[in-house]
Amino acid sequence: MRVARVALELSQEDLAKRAGxxxxxxxxxxxxxxxxxxxxxxxxxxxxxxxxxxxLPSTAEHGPGIALRRKKIEN
Known part of the structure; x- marks a missing residue:
């Protein structure tokens, strides 16, 4: 979860507030x-x-991981 938080550039306090x-x-x-x-x-x-x-779940080739959803680009 730390990697996910850092990838979003959130502080621990920011994440805590978002999660309640x-x-x-x-x-x-x-x-x-x-x-x-x-x-x-x-x-x-x-x-x-x-x-x-x-x-992302673990597979035979790698352990668990994360990805970030792409932001929708509006025309």
């Missing part, structure tokens, strides 16, 4: 998520996805 959680929660998730309820992690993930992150 405390900054310490974001810090704990980024440090491994021990002791953080699944629904809270899901809120943070949802905020990142809403901001444009796409989480």
């Amino acid at each position: 959680v405390g900054r310490q929660t974001v810090i704990r998730i980024e440090a491994g998520g021990k002791g953080v309820a699944f629904d809270v992690v899901d809120k943070v993930r949802g905020a990142l996805e809403k901001a444009g992150v796409v989480f």
